[in-house]
Amino acid sequence: MPYEEAFMELKDVSVTYSGPLPGQLHHVLHPLNLQVNEGEFICLLGPSGCGKTTLLNCIAGFQTYEGTITLQGQRITKPGKERGVVFQDYALFPWFTVEQNVALGPKMNGLPKAKRSSLTEHCLRLVGLESFASYYPNRLSGGMKQRASLARALANEPSILLMDEPFAALDEQTRETMQSELLEIKRKSGITCIFVTHSISEALYLADRILVLLPRPGRVALDLALDLPHIRDRNDDRLFRYQKLIRSVLREEPPAHGESKPSNQILEPILASYP
Numbered sequence: 001m002p003y004e005e006a007f008m009e010l011k012d013v014s015v016t017y018s019g020p021l022p023g024q025l026h027h028v029l030h031p032l033n034l035q036v037n038e039g040e041f042i043c044l045l046g047p048s049g050c051g052k053t054t055l056l057n058c059i060a061g062f063q064t065y066e067g068t069i070t071l072q073g074q075r076i077t078k079p080g081k082e083r084g085v086v087f088q089d090y091a092l093f094p095w096f097t098v099e100q101n102v103a104l105g106p107k108m109n110g111l112p113k114a115k116r117s118s119l120t121e122h123c124l125r126l127v128g129l130e131s132f133a134s135y136y137p138n139r140l141s142g143g144m145k146q147r148a149s150l151a152r153a154l155a156n157e158p159s160i161l162l163m164d165e166p167f168a169a170l171d172e173q174t175r176e177t178m179q180s181e182l183l184e185i186k187r188k189s190g191i192t193c194i195f196v197t198h199s200i201s202e203a204l205y206l207a208d209r210i211l212v213l214l215p216r217p218g219r220v221a222l223d224l225a226l227d228l229p230h231i232r233d234r235n236d237d238r239l240f241r242y243q244k245l246i247r248s249v250l251r252e253e254p255p256a257h258g259e260s261k262p263s264n265q266i267l268e269p270i271l272a273s274y275p
């Protein structure tokens with residue numbers, strides 16, 4: 001379908017809840033404007049309560065919001081199969097096997113059986129679970145459950161993957177393995193990803209672009225395009241410099257060089273000022 005706008009565009013998106021007192025409003029998301037390019041890997045990073053999940057849920061269609069969000073020119077008002085969602089707690093159906101969990105979306109979308117089977121097989125192979133297709137979720141490790149959950153999201157052939165702290169419950173080593181595998185899946189499929197995390201190092205390993213959110217009200221304090229190769233060395237010095245910059249934004253310190261707000265244009269001199 002041809003479309004002229006950005007791949008995804010958020011215009012004046014805000015979320016407000018009523019506070020405990022009459023007339024009191026709680027601005028969870030301050031009006032936010034954002035363009036997402038096709039194939040981009042964006043991490044939403046920030047402290048607890050800054051609105052990361054709320055923003056992701058708006059894009060997923062789970063949350064009502066003010067403003068407009070469009071994906072490939074289509075306005076988002078409810079969940080849709082073109083947006084695959086991966087949750088921290090896997091959300092697998094325990095009474096279905098891995099294969100049945102993955103095949104569920106294609107089945108509900110009315111795909112014929114043969115196409116469904118080949119798609120399910122392809123997605124299981126992509127996440128390395130082809131030998132575990134007949135297992136029930138209770139026989140899988142946390143990492144395997146998250147792989148199954150990822151395969152289930154991919155089986156709907158989405159144009160964007162929305163992930164809410166998918167690896168937060170995993171041990172450090174499994175988490176690093178999953179991060180590398182996710183990048184490999186991303187490389188093979190070219191899919192656009194929006195990934196919520198609390199972890200600066202996770203964001204720096206995965207993202208092409210990091211949006212640092214701050215709370216009260218939830219807002220984007222830094223929109224940082226990373227000038228790093230796709231395959232990253234976790235010990236690369238440049239990661240540490242980005243890390244220092246992000247930490248200073250999270251501490252709400254005034255940025256170096258007297259700039260009121262860091263932007264991509266002025267990041268190079270700012271980064272250079274971090275030893």
Ligand SMILES: Nc1ncnc2c1ncn2[C@@H]1O[C@H](COP(=O)(O)OP(=O)(O)OP(=O)(O)O)[C@@H](O)[C@H]1O
Binds near residue numbers: 017046
């Ligand atoms: N249904 C609701 N009613 C009122 N306030 C809500 C509701 N849902 C979320 N909030 C508030 O919105 C704010 C943002 O919550 P959100 O879960 O999006 O933050 P988060 O950055 O994802 O946090 P975490 O990292 O802890 O998951 C919080 O202050 C939360 O209390």
